[in-house]
Amino acid sequence: MLEFAVLGLLHEAPMHGYVLRKRLHETLGTFRTFSYGSLYPTLRRLLRAGLIVEEPAEAAVGETTANPGWNQARSGWGRRGKRVYKLTAEGKERFAELLADAGPQTWDDEGFGVHLAFFSRTPADVRMRILEGRRRRVEERREGLRAALARAEEKIDRYTRELHRLGLETSEREVRWLNELIAHEQAEQRGQQD
Amino acid sequence: MLEFAVLGLLHEAPMHGYVLRKRLHETLGTFRTFSYGSLYPTLRRLLRAGLIVEEPAEAAVGETTANPGWNQARSGWGRRGKRVYKLTAEGKERFAELLADAGPQTWDDEGFGVHLAFFSRTPADVRMRILEGRRRRVEERREGLRAALARAEEKIDRYTRELHRLGLETSEREVRWLNELIAHEQAEQRGQQD
């Protein structure tokens, strides 16, 4: 999922790992954060896979050109210190593939949230399949919680019951929310056809 | 967190990994599931640490004594095949320690949910600290989302905004839910003192 987010964000502009992490935090809005402990290894992975490349530091966004001496000290640019990453053609291609994929990862809590951040770039039919998959998923959770609450009502621990109550309300809410989104999508599609 | 849950569940009775996983699923109620890919390694870890021991299969819960031939084939019992795990004194001690700990792990989504499943066994003051820590955590998320929504209202992607809206409502709801739980705890403590 980090791979997906990184690839998506690098479409905006080449960026440092550090800036990337901030943008990540902003676009995902506290719903999800990624640590450096996963970001930097991911960046290296993408680099090895040829999906991104390192770029001379001059091209970075919001860079004050304060001539970093230690930068030139090592083979021209950014060997040590700031590293700016840029999408390659393969990287763009890969992102497009990931965008078009509506697999099960896209309807779990994490995957869904991240994918939604790039929803306006995903094809309308894929959007629909993801939304519906997510709804199925949340409905399952809702039913599971309903069953757990009905099954025991008295027997189970008060705190557990409270947690299940909250979970049930939350899933009910999310299903309603999804229904609205889906309805909106359908309306839009009808509008398109006319 | 799995360690905590396993130790807690084994207080009920000695169990197979398989049964353990089912009980885990039941008590956590779809809010959280652990896969075998984490359960079995965890079991081995606990075994190495001396927090649990293997027990002859006869002692297992709900066991039909169907004399498993392959079981005796290997040095007396359960070397290959079913393995029943039982808490040791150290294991019980460790669980008590974990119960009494109200660290930051206990107020993130995962830790909080798992801990709540054993809340009736945790000391009242620890319960309070966990509840308050969780509230602080959720309030932070709520404020983050409020800020994100206020910051951009028009600029940001429609879908992202919708997700943030849902997240905001969810956090608001959870804060209210926590307030009720906390009020209940306080009332109970006052009752205790009289």
Added chain:
DNA sequence: ACTTCGATGTATCGGTGCGATATAATTTGC
């Protein structure tokens, strides 16, 4: 009796991500 199927049961593998920690340069504020 035969066999097939679903539940029971144990286990490993590669991959993904986290939290803590170390290190250093650069900017900002006093």
Added chain:
DNA sequence: GCAAATTATATCGCACCGATACATCGAAGT
């Protein structure tokens, strides 16, 4: 002119997941 905050990169061990591979058992059908 110096301390503190921010920018920046990186690694380590650990926890967990999903996929996958086995093997056994009991029941239900034929």
